[in-house]
Amino acid sequence: MKSIGFFCNWLFALTCILGLLQESIGGRPLARPRPRPDDAAAFARWLVSQSSWGVLKNVVSFSDGLPNKGGGIPYFYLTTLDPTASNALKDQRSSFTLSEYNLGTCGTTDPENPTCAKITLTGKLKALDGNSTEAEVARTALFTKHPEMKGWPKGHNFQIFQLDIRNIFMINWFGGPKPLTVDQYFGGKMQV
Amino acid sequence: MKSIGFFCNWLFALTCILGLLQESIGGRPLARPRPRPDDAAAFARWLVSQSSWGVLKNVVSFSDGLPNKGGGIPYFYLTTLDPTASNALKDQRSSFTLSEYNLGTCGTTDPENPTCAKITLTGKLKALDGNSTEAEVARTALFTKHPEMKGWPKGHNFQIFQLDIRNIFMINWFGGPKPLTVDQYFGGKMQV
Numbered sequence: 001m002k003s004i005g006f007f008c009n010w011l012f013a014l015t016c017i018l019g020l021l022q023e024s025i026g027g028r029p030l031a032r033p034r035p036r037p038d039d040a041a042a043f044a045r046w047l048v049s050q051s052s053w054g055v056l057k058n059v060v061s062f063s064d065g066l067p068n069k070g071g072g073i074p075y076f077y078l079t080t081l082d083p084t085a086s087n088a089l090k091d092q093r094s095s096f097t098l099s100e101y102n103l104g105t106c107g108t109t110d111p112e113n114p115t116c117a118k119i120t121l122t123g124k125l126k127a128l129d130g131n132s133t134e135a136e137v138a139r140t141a142l143f144t145k146h147p148e149m150k151g152w153p154k155g156h157n158f159q160i161f162q163l164d165i166r167n168i169f170m171i172n173w174f175g176g177p178k179p180l181t182v183d184q185y186f187g188g189k190m191q192v
Numbered sequence: 193m194k195s196i197g198f199f200c201n202w203l204f205a206l207t208c209i210l211g212l213l214q215e216s217i218g219g220r221p222l223a224r225p226r227p228r229p230d231d232a233a234a235f236a237r238w239l240v241s242q243s244s245w246g247v248l249k250n251v252v253s254f255s256d257g258l259p260n261k262g263g264g265i266p267y268f269y270l271t272t273l274d275p276t277a278s279n280a281l282k283d284q285r286s287s288f289t290l291s292e293y294n295l296g297t298c299g300t301t302d303p304e305n306p307t308c309a310k311i312t313l314t315g316k317l318k319a320l321d322g323n324s325t326e327a328e329v330a331r332t333a334l335f336t337k338h339p340e341m342k343g344w345p346k347g348h349n350f351q352i353f354q355l356d357i358r359n360i361f362m363i364n365w366f367g368g369p370k371p372l373t374v375d376q377y378f379g380g381k382m383q384v
Contacts, residue, residue: 052303053291053293053303053304054247055247055289055291057287057289057312058289058310058312058361058363059289059290059291059293059303059304059310060303060304061302061303061304077304081368095249097247097249097250097251098251099245099247099251101245101251101294102293102294109340110253110338110340110341111244111245111251111252111253112245112251112252112253112269112338112341113340118250118251120249120250146302146304148301148302148305149302149304169250171250176273
């Protein structure tokens with residue numbers, strides 16, 4: 001028990017430092033309450049809003065809005081030096097996958113267990129006009145959740161992209177994917 | 193400070209419980225030292241060996257061997273009720289993506305930052321003969337890292353799959369993807 005106590009004390013200090021740093025620097029938003037799995041739209045919106053990165057051919061950071069004010073549209077800050085962006089300029093078809101495991105809300109449930117949610121948003125990855133109002137909104141959404149992006153090299157031609165969602169595949173319970181239309185997704189209420 | 197203290201005490205208790213549970217149940221292997229980024233093969237093998245899940249069209253768990261004894265071949269335990277497996281039986285071409293961010297070794301670096309490693313293994317996803325020696329090795333590798341798989345419903349037709357790696361795309365530092373052949377990957381030494 002003594003060794004566990006020591007382990008915990010050490011872990012406690014480390015976790016506090018990392019926890020506090022992460023809150024202020026890591027760009028991971030504070031957790032909102034996990035919606036009931038049968039409320040598919042609210043659950044999907046929660047999963048997207050609370051996540052800070054996913055897989056879009058490659059691992060990329062994203063934001064759908066200010067922390068806990070996500071609008072549901074994933075925005076990305078990508079350089080065309082990365083194939084993810086350069087390919088998108090040739091073929092916009094993309095799918096973006098998130099795991100709830102990243103949020104820490106799956107506890108000790110295995111990441112592949114259907115009760116540990118995963119969502120794949122399929123659609124078209126579009127570069128936004130950097131001077132548009134939407135680009136300004138997206139830039140604020142991205143730089144708020146990912147502060148270090150502000151300092152990324154100007155010479156690397158980073159551009160703001162948006163995933164225009166056409167289809168949603170979400171598993172967050174037993175019994176296969178939840179039926180969820182794009183309209184239902186955008187109509188989903190974020191729980192306070 | 194008082195509220196931070198309280199927050200930390202609460203976090204400390206929770207982290208200990210989860211931390212201890214995770215070590216024994218969560219199936220996430222203990223961390224090995226992070227190889228130097230310029231040792232591409234060792235780095236890639238470390239990233240694969242230390243990870244417990246990734247994105248293969250959908251979020252799936254995997255294992256490349258016993259903890260810290262990974263052979264580099266990703267094995268999966270998939271049900272054909274999930275499109276990931278049923279599609280693979282029609283078209284084996286697959287890519288499997290991992291982020292170092294899951295390992296906690298990126299600290300507060302943004303997940304998209306090139307120094308927080310990401311790897312995509314591209315190849316063919318093949319179902320193994322369940323009675324083969326390799327399937328037995330894979331089953332042990334999977335069930336050791338993902339103990340709850342043992343109890344997954346027999347009626348769901350779970351099968352063991354292997355990713356036959358044909359190409360490797362890894363970013364773990366500035367300057368674009370690391371040149372890394374499949375032979376170099378399998379020749380990479382795991383650091384002790």
